[in-house]
Amino acid sequence: MYAALAGSGVAIVPFSSASVLADLEVGIVWWGAVEALTVVVVFLHGWSANAQFGLIGAYRYVAIGLPVMLISMFMLIAAALPAESLALPQIVESQRGLWNVIRQPLGLPLFLLLGLSLSFRGPFNYADSADIAGGTAAEVSGAPRLVWEFARLAMLTAVAAMAASVFLGGYLGPWLPGPAWLVLKTATLLLVLVCLTEQLARISPSRMMTLIWTTLLPLSFLHLVWAGVLAL
Amino acid sequence: MTLPAILIVAAALIGIGLYGTLSQQSFVMLMMGLELMLNGVMLAAVGFWSLTAGGLPTGQLLAIIVMAVMAVEMAVGFALITAVYRSRQADVTESLTTLKH
Amino acid sequence: MAVTILGRLAARAPVPVFVAMGRDGAPAIEHLLKSGDIDFTATPRHANILLVAGRTRESDQPYLDRLHDQMPHPRATFWWGDAHSDDIDEARRSASADDPVAPLRALYRKLIGGSYASETHRLSDEPPAPWRGRGDHGQGGEGMMGGVPYGRMMPMPPTPDIRDGLALDVYRTQVGPFMPYWPAGLILEVTFQGDVIQSAEVVQPPYPPRDIDREPFDRLLHEQTPLAQIERTRATHHLACIARVLSLVELPTLSRRAQIVAARIRANETVAIGPLRKAAARAGLMAAIKPGLGRIDDDLACELGGPVRRAAGHVLDSRNDDPTYTRLGFTPVTQKQSDCQARVAQWFDEAEQALALASAAPHILIAQGQLAEPPWALRAPPLDYRVTELLPGLEWSEALLVLNSFDSAALCRMAPLETP
Amino acid sequence: MNVIDIAFWIFAAIAVISGWRVFCTDSMVRASFLLLLSFIAVGLIMVLLNAPYLGIATVFMMAVEMMVMALFMVMFMMNPAGLNPMMMVHQHRFSIAAGVFVFATLTGLICVTRFTSNPVDPGLDSVASLGKELLGNSMLIFETAGVTLLATMVASVILSSRSGRFGTADTGAVPPPLEPGGEPAGRQPEQHSGHAHHHH
Numbered sequence: 001m002y003a004a005l006a007g008s009g010v011a012i013v014p015f016s017s018a019s020v021l022a023d024l025e026v027g028i029v030w031w032g033a034v035e036a037l038t039v040v041v042v043f044l045h046g047w048s049a050n051a052q053f054g055l056i057g058a059y060r061y062v063a064i065g066l067p068v069m070l071i072s073m074f075m076l077i078a079a080a081l082p083a084e085s086l087a088l089p090q091i092v093e094s095q096r097g098l099w100n101v102i103r104q105p106l107g108l109p110l111f112l113l114l115g116l117s118l119s120f121r122g123p124f125n126y127a128d129s130a131d132i133a134g135g136t137a138a139e140v141s142g143a144p145r146l147v148w149e150f151a152r153l154a155m156l157t158a159v160a161a162m163a164a165s166v167f168l169g170g171y172l173g174p175w176l177p178g179p180a181w182l183v184l185k186t187a188t189l190l191l192v193l194v195c196l197t198e199q200l201a202r203i204s205p206s207r208m209m210t211l212i213w214t215t216l217l218p219l220s221f222l223h224l225v226w227a228g229v230l231a232l
Numbered sequence: 233m234t235l236p237a238i239l240i241v242a243a244a245l246i247g248i249g250l251y252g253t254l255s256q257q258s259f260v261m262l263m264m265g266l267e268l269m270l271n272g273v274m275l276a277a278v279g280f281w282s283l284t285a286g287g288l289p290t291g292q293l294l295a296i297i298v299m300a301v302m303a304v305e306m307a308v309g310f311a312l313i314t315a316v317y318r319s320r321q322a323d324v325t326e327s328l329t330t331l332k333h
Numbered sequence: 334m335a336v337t338i339l340g341r342l343a344a345r346a347p348v349p350v351f352v353a354m355g356r357d358g359a360p361a362i363e364h365l366l367k368s369g370d371i372d373f374t375a376t377p378r379h380a381n382i383l384l385v386a387g388r389t390r391e392s393d394q395p396y397l398d399r400l401h402d403q404m405p406h407p408r409a410t411f412w413w414g415d416a417h418s419d420d421i422d423e424a425r426r427s428a429s430a431d432d433p434v435a436p437l438r439a440l441y442r443k444l445i446g447g448s449y450a451s452e453t454h455r456l457s458d459e460p461p462a463p464w465r466g467r468g469d470h471g472q473g474g475e476g477m478m479g480g481v482p483y484g485r486m487m488p489m490p491p492t493p494d495i496r497d498g499l500a501l502d503v504y505r506t507q508v509g510p511f512m513p514y515w516p517a518g519l520i521l522e523v524t525f526q527g528d529v530i531q532s533a534e535v536v537q538p539p540y541p542p543r544d545i546d547r548e549p550f551d552r553l554l555h556e557q558t559p560l561a562q563i564e565r566t567r568a569t570h571h572l573a574c575i576a577r578v579l580s581l582v583e584l585p586t587l588s589r590r591a592q593i594v595a596a597r598i599r600a601n602e603t604v605a606i607g608p609l610r611k612a613a614a615r616a617g618l619m620a621a622i623k624p625g626l627g628r629i630d631d632d633l634a635c636e637l638g639g640p641v642r643r644a645a646g647h648v649l650d651s652r653n654d655d656p657t658y659t660r661l662g663f664t665p666v667t668q669k670q671s672d673c674q675a676r677v678a679q680w681f682d683e684a685e686q687a688l689a690l691a692s693a694a695p696h697i698l699i700a701q702g703q704l705a706e707p708p709w710a711l712r713a714p715p716l717d718y719r720v721t722e723l724l725p726g727l728e729w730s731e732a733l734l735v736l737n738s739f740d741s742a743a744l745c746r747m748a749p750l751e752t753p
Numbered sequence: 754m755n756v757i758d759i760a761f762w763i764f765a766a767i768a769v770i771s772g773w774r775v776f777c778t779d780s781m782v783r784a785s786f787l788l789l790l791s792f793i794a795v796g797l798i799m800v801l802l803n804a805p806y807l808g809i810a811t812v813f814m815m816a817v818e819m820m821v822m823a824l825f826m827v828m829f830m831m832n833p834a835g836l837n838p839m840m841m842v843h844q845h846r847f848s849i850a851a852g853v854f855v856f857a858t859l860t861g862l863i864c865v866t867r868f869t870s871n872p873v874d875p876g877l878d879s880v881a882s883l884g885k886e887l888l889g890n891s892m893l894i895f896e897t898a899g900v901t902l903l904a905t906m907v908a909s910v911i912l913s914s915r916s917g918r919f920g921t922a923d924t925g926a927v928p929p930p931l932e933p934g935g936e937p938a939g940r941q942p943e944q945h946s947g948h949a950h951h952h953h
Contacts, residue, residue, distance in 0.1 A: 029809045036816030040789065043820065047782060052506055056528045056729060062820060069817075086806075086880060125583050145379065201621035202583035204731050205528075236863050238798070241765040243859035245772055245791070251852030252776040260781065260825055264788050267818075268772050274811070275795050282802035292883045293891055295799075295807050299814060300898045304905045306818055310825055311909035 027088035028076045031162060035072060038118055038155065039065040045148070060205045064117055064124060067212045072114040074220035075107045078227035079166045092165050104230070106223040108167045110216065112193060115159030119152045121197040124208075160189040238279035245272030259316070263309040267302060274298045347372040348441040350411075351380035353400060354517035355387030356540040371437065375513055377403040381444055382437060383410045390518070392537065393511075400511055407444045411437060507536060514581050516736055516744050528729045539744050564687035569595040570740065571680040571687075572606070577737045578677055579613060581730070582621045587613055603692055606685050613681075619674055626731055628672040629723070673738040761801055768794035781826035789819035806880045 039062055046058020080086055083094035117124035164185035203211070245268055252265030274295055281291025347370045374380040377400045389397065401410060505524045508515070518540035524531045572595035579588035590609060597604045668675035668682075724732045739747070771791040775784045792815035799808030 029806060029813060033809050033813040033816060036813050036820070040786070040816055040820055043823065044786065047823075052525070059528065059824075062824065066817065066820070198584075198586055199616050201617040203621045204623060204728055204734075206728055207623060237761070237765070238802075239863045240860050241769060241798075243856050243863065244769045245795075246859065247852040247856030248769070248772040248776070250855050251848050254848030254851055256776065258781075260822065261776070261784065264775060264784065264822065267788065268775065268791070271792055271795055275798065278799045278802055278804050278807060282804060289882045289885065290891060292804060292807060293894065295804070296810075296883075297894070297898060299807075299811065300902060303814065303818070304901060306822070307905045307909045308912075310821070311912035313825065314913035 027091070028073075028080055028086045031076065032069070032073050034158075035069045035114075035118060039069065042120070061120060063205060064208060064212070067209070067217060068114050068117045068124075071110055071212070071216055071220045074224050075111050075114075076166060078104055078224045079107060081227050081231040088165060104167075104223060104227050106219065106226075108163060110220060110223070111159075111163045111167065112189070112196065113216070115156060115163065115189075115193055116196060118159055119155040121152070121156065121193070125202060156193060157186065157190060160186045160193060163189050235279055235283045238283070239276055242272040242276040242279065245269070245275065259309070259313045263306065266305060266309075270298060270302045270305070274302075343445045348382060348437055349374050349380040350382045350384045350437065351377045351400070351404070352513070353383060353385045353389070353397060353511040355385055355389040355393075356518070371434065373513070377401075378405060380404055381408055382441060383408070384413060384437070385410060386413045387540075390540075393518070396511060396520075409440055409444055411440060514577055514733060514737065519736075519744070523724075525729075530724045530727055530729065530732050533724045561691040564691040565598055565601070568606075568684040568687040568691070569599050571684040572598070574737070574740055575613075575677065575680050575684070578622075578673075578734065579618065581733055581737060582618055584613070584616050584618065587616060587618075598688070604688070606681070606688060610681050610685070618677070622673045622677065622734060623731065624672065624674055625670070626673045626727075626735060628670060673734055676738045757801055761798060764794040764798045764801070767791065768798070782823045785819045785822040785826055788822075789815055792819070806883060 042065070043058045043062050046054045046061065048054075079091055083091040085091070113124070161182070164182060168185045168189075202208075249265045249267070249269030249272060252268060253262050254265075256262050256265060277291070277295050277298060281288065281295065349372050351374050377383065381404065383397075383401055383404060385397065397410075401408070505522065508521050508523055511517075516539040518537065519535070520537035521533045522536050523533045572591050576588040576591035576595065579585075579591055587609070590612075594604050594606065594609060668679050723735055727735065736744070768791040771787045771794070775787045775791070778784050778787065793812050796808040796812040796815070799805075799811065802808075
């Protein structure tokens with residue numbers, strides 16, 4: 001199910017000006033729904049294990065996942081302001097002049113944090129970390145575990161593709177054809193995500209919660225105000 | 233996709249929601265019954281908006297207001313449950329009998 | 334046909350091993366780490382081979398059986414070190430001296446190839462607690478929940494809540510001896526509320542410290558030992574503790590690197606710890622450990638001795654009254670507040686200092702019986718202070734950090750066998 | 754019976770069945786996620802009715818709400834995992850009758866009335882019209898909705914927080930003493946814990 005969600009996340013990313021898998025005029029809201037359902041799915045994965053460490057992992061993931069999802073929605077709304085539309089193709093078109101990452105500097109780093117926490121990697125690995133013996137994946141082995149690992153990677157690529165199209169002007173680029181640019185940008189973002197995974201240490205869940213609620217969320221409010229003023 | 237069909241489905245949801253609200257003992261399940269009824273109401277509202285009101289903007293507005301009501305009702309419900317649980321360690325409707333006497 | 338191709342591919346994959354750390358099983362782990370194609374898994378469910386490293390106590394046998402039954406087929410157990418049950422055939426046992434990598438790989442290839450029968454269940458699997466439902470749908474009965482007329486209506490928690498007054502259900506469980514990043518052999522009976530620990534008692538003390546760390550100190554008591562060897566052992570011991578803390582803070586590559594550095598130091602290569610320390614600092618190791626976590630008061634630190642005492646700021650080290658050390662300009666390193674951060678920083682400082690001393694005096698011999706105070710020699714009596722008094726109120730990940738911030742000797746003295 | 758109709762009937766069936774299952778499963782957490790399933794089905798029906806923003810917003814909101822409900826379930830309720838079957842029902846027959854009665858009357862009403870059919874033209878960009886409406890002539894409605902939401906947040910925090918102005922919440926409502934510092938006045942509420950001893 002988690003893999004299907006990741007797949008649907010990628011579906012709305014426009015590959016080139018003409019072709020987009022799912023031409024929804026509410027792309028961002030659909031991405032928000034994907035995030036929310038991911039949190040639900042990972043909780044279920046932990047809870048269904050009916051073991052104490054699985055449940056602890058599931059709860060820690062939900063505790064961190066919900067506030068981070070709020071932050072990501074603010075980022076996306078901020079990106080949608082200059083484009084005056086929720087649809088992703090329009091957002092990418094609006095970046096023809098100037099990429100969003102330059103106009104709204106704060107957007108990309110916070111969105112990458114979301115990417116890490118959505119697929120619980122590196123500093124945000126609260127669901128499957130080693131100190132709770134594999135967390136939600138503690139009771140899973142063989143084929144289901146393979147699918148679970150594949151889904152985590154798929155979600156990471158979905159986030160990278162989404163970030164590339166919303167902040168780095170998806171398929172816009174001088175020489176190469178559209179899709180090539182998108183693939184290039186997604187690959188670079190994946191690289192950034194993976195080294196973030198290795199580099200940063202993970203602080204305890206309660207401190208991370210206070211960090212998110214007291215610093216990152218107000219930061220995303222400011223970002224939204226900044227984008228609003230800019231788009232006036 | 234005719235309007236009566238949609239309304240019947242909405243009525244079914246409201247019926248189930250009512251049954252759930254009246255029959256369940258625990259607060260949280262009672263609130264889920266309410267949520268289901270509100271869900272039915274919203275479905276009916278959107279049904280009317282798209283098939284009879286011909287896309288009048290205020291129709292969508294009503295649906296969003298219903299959604300807001302859902303959120304408010306849930307938030308206050310949970311706050312009440314926490315308060316009751318904290319003072320009485322009770323989370324089943326059976327034990328709140330102060331109004332009965 | 335396809336199965337054999339997949340089979341061959343699987344055989345070449347790194348061997349998934351779940352390690353049950355017995356008494357002084359660590360050298361095996363360093364061997365495996367250096368080889369690189371052994372994959373340590375977090376749970377028995379992800380592994381095919383259960384590696385029992387070192388000697389295990391008789392009382393641990395039920396836990397080993399439970400671990401063994403959780404492993405998916407095809408599975409096997411590999412005893413490393415002098416396994417007390419010698420009825421196991423040659424393919425699955427190896428003496429503690431040699432390197433376990435080759436036999437493990439061969440065993441794994443045989444397992445995947447199917448030429449080696451997978452082991453059967455050891456425990457029968459009927460649910461431990463009998464069903465006590467009374468209601469017509471099987472619900473209710475005392476102690477079991479189930480609606481108004483039948484079961485207990487409200488979850489009445491035995492202990493009041495220690496945080497925000499919302500007394501919710503508590504969950505009592507035993508945290509077992511062979512969990513990864515758990516002091517080997519220790520069994521705690523923990524009462525959880527959510528993932529916050531409400532209370533904990535020791536069920537079984539941890540294994541005594543590893544022989545390989547004590548060997549030069551013991552030899553010192555009855556004959557001369559080279560100073561370099563003593564300092565190298567101290568450095569490897571500290572690095573092993575640091576590696577465990579690193580992996581608890583989700584830096585697996587750095588912790589693997591620390592263990593490899595420890596293995597190379599043991600093999601008498603000159604290795605610098607500086608870059609490892611800088612990498613850990615850059616990754617935010619110190620920031621990840623909450624300041625003030627696991628703070629212990631001074632007199633307890635003094636009793637525990639060794640790095641824990643120096644982390645509390647007491648400049649007391651038996652080495653500074655030893656002539657050879659003073660000639661080398663040895664000044665004990667100390668931290669200020671004695672909490673997890675200070676202890677980890679203390680480990681780093683002492684390891685670097687030990688290596689500097691070792692390289693400065695490769696051939697100097699220390700006279701017999703001088704250095705009587707190795708902190709991890711288990712001769713000191715157990716204290717009345719229990720490590721479990723530090724845990725209540727901590728979240729699970731913080732509690733693990735606190736447990737791993739003490740070296741194994743200090744832990745043994747703080748968690749002796751309760752006489753129930 | 755083109756594709757949309759089939760999809761509509763499938764979603765409708767999912768919504769109703771999972772709605773009914775919500776109230777007869779044993780485990781609470783399963784109940785909340787079944788409710789989520791029925792909400793998703795309703796959301797998708799809305800998308801079919803050419804109101805994509807509303808539909809997907811419902812799915813989004815309900816996913817988070819059901820997540821929180823699952824958390825509350827496990828916090829308060831007795832056996833969240835449903836290992837032990839539970840018949841937590843009172844005044845059972847009366848509620849079935851009420852539910853069926855409401856359903857019957859509504860369907861009767863629906864079949865009787867003739868609705869004006871003036872379907873929305875699919876070309877209408879409902880999101881833009883909604884946007885203009887929100888900030889256009891019904892801006893006031895939305896300001897009040899915003900303020901009520903704020904008031905709810907404040908109220909729920911006060912209700913559930915422990916430290917109130919007059920001591921912590923779990924000391925219960927105690928009437929003030931007649932002379933300062935004395936015994937609380939008025940009839941002493943007989944101390945009974947959660948176990949109400951059913952003296953109907």
